Amino acid sequence: MPDTTEGFAAPVPPAPAPVAVSVSEPAPELAQTLDPAGRLELPVAGEWKRVSPRYVVVEIVGTVIFGLVLCAGATALWLLAEVSWAPIVLALIVVVTLVVVLFEPRRVRSIGYQLRQDDLLFRRGIMFQRFVSVPYGRMQLIDVTRGPVARWLGLADLKFVTAAASSGVLVPGLAFDDAEALRDRLIELAESRRAGL
């Protein structure tokens, strides 16, 4: 694998706030500790394929509905049970929901996948990053599912299932035709690299 970092131009996150650092750590260590170079970044050559920008809508709808349900609960506490601290909770829920919605486009942009020679590489997350590599030969089945909002937007989710329950690679927000094409391509790749359990 060539040692070139390209393709995914991840915006450098704001420098992390200084935290208490061990006194036993030497000074250069300290400088490095606060260096953004600590970011996880795989040196992969290929281009990261992105999910559809429309997927942001699906995420936002989900977040807003969840926020509304929580708000309803807090409001019920406030008005029916007359709990005095309920308005604070309500305000907190609204603020958190707004912040999550604001970051939603950024989170969706962080989802990416690559079809490499022998495996599928998947990434997601900004704060909590996660990279998964699944060899094609390990795929047991591929699921294509569509939720109501996603169907309205013409999107589908694609899920790769291996014998390990924890693999859990779910590529959301693919245009429906793309999802079907990707599924067929992956099945073809898996067939040609069939392996046992």
Add this chain to the structure above:
Amino acid sequence: MTTLADGEWHRLHPASPLLRGGLFIVAILGFIISNLRERLIDFFFHVPTYGDDPIDELFRRGAVGWALLGVVVILVVILVAFYLSWRMHTFRVSGEVVEVRSGLVFRSNRRARLDRIQGVNIVRPFIPRLFGAAKLEVSVAGQDANVHLAYLGSAAADALRRDILHLASGARAAAALPSDAAPDAAAEGEDWVEHAGTRAAGSALGPSLGSAIGTAAGGIAGGIGGFATDRAHEFFAPELDPDAAPPESVVRIPPGRLIGSVIFSGFTVFVLIAIAVLIWSVSAGGSGWLLIAIFPGLIGSLSFYVNRFTKSLRYSIAGTPDGVRVGFGLLSVSNETLPPGRIHAVRVSQPLIWRPFGWWQVRINTAGHSTNKGAAGEAHTTTLPVGTLADVARVLELILPGFDSDSGSENGREKLLVDHGVRSPGGDDGYTNAPRRAAWLRPFSWRRTGFTVAADTVLLRRGFVSRELTLVPLARLQSIAIEQGPIQRMLRLAKLRVHTVAGPVVATLPVIDVREGERLFERLSAGAISSARADTSHHWADPGHPLNRAMPDRPAQTLAPAAEAAL
């Protein structure tokens, strides 16, 4: 090759329905006997009975004839049901599949592909074992996907397992497997298969009688006495057939150590805490409700100890030509054969309480799950309940070919790595360890948290208080993930997870330098692909694919060049 594995349909042991429904019958008998207690006492000791019971009532009404007729009808119905259920329950073993058909009203048909077999398990519960019957279970991957053959003749079950594994191994060219036990087993198998017709009438009369008829057909000389002697021989025979495995590959657990491991367990700590609480509450003049709540549980814990002990007695692990054989049990006996390449992850661990004794435990992940409980009532995932480091080395050699025990050979490095993996406090010992700054997240274990790759296997070392080493063969690895949260990012660390099939072993490296982690991720994903490509363990003895490096009589296989290059 016995007649049972010839691809034709065969029936199970004639007494199968009785043994399967045995508990029910015993319960009914117990109910009747307990109700007729006074009558029996009267009958044997001539102590007159007092009071009315249903039998007196029957006499008085003159309905004895009807009652007897009812009993006869019930008996006939049971016999016919048993006969039909036996008659409809057939199985066959061909070159590709094991197939079972059963059911009278609801027919069911289940097939397992031989190259997907994850293990073959033979269980002899106490009562069927008395009658010389055994249950064979072929595990394949998936929930509740196993094929059960309950019951077979004891020797026939052993022979059938040998045949299934032999067919599955792909070694059809070398069909003439030298085996001492096979002819006898074949003879017994043929015996009850061929005489199925003659025995059909007596099929539900109980196994001893059924077998007695069979024996009588062969020659009256033996009779029931011969049957009893056979059963006694079987019952007192060593759990592991001495011919089945080379003795140097057998690992046993001495009873003393077994008792120790059961006593020095987390459960004992729990019991001691419960006792302490009890004493404290009584001495502090508590109301006594705590006594009522805890004391029965304490008595129950005694049976837990006894149970664990008897179930783990006669534990043995041995290498056979068709995989690792794990057997155990004093009264109910069970043994499972895991073909090569069916073990997805291995963990060697040591609870703190065992450290003074130098005991270790080995657990594994497999794709197939036997429905029967393993030793000590745990699942079949505990390969070595308790053992010394030498035992661990031998077990690893059996379950992960390539981790040989003799340090002089080319595999000496692996042996050393395992030793360092379990005992070393950390440092420069062949492992790539977490950097010092990982102490923020793992204040005690960061020195020991590390990884290495050897013999197509990734070794993950972790834990300071309770030490553990996880080994995952790259050919079995399902996927790999690397993760990083905000705190880890500040410390330039990452977390690596190796995904395997579900089981007690979870292979993770909680902290590692982020650059090392990225390199390991790439290395493992490339290694997993090349190892999977070179892996032929679904037909482990296929001519032209020498595998099974564990067997002493087979040449040690060198690493696949592609895999080595990738690593």
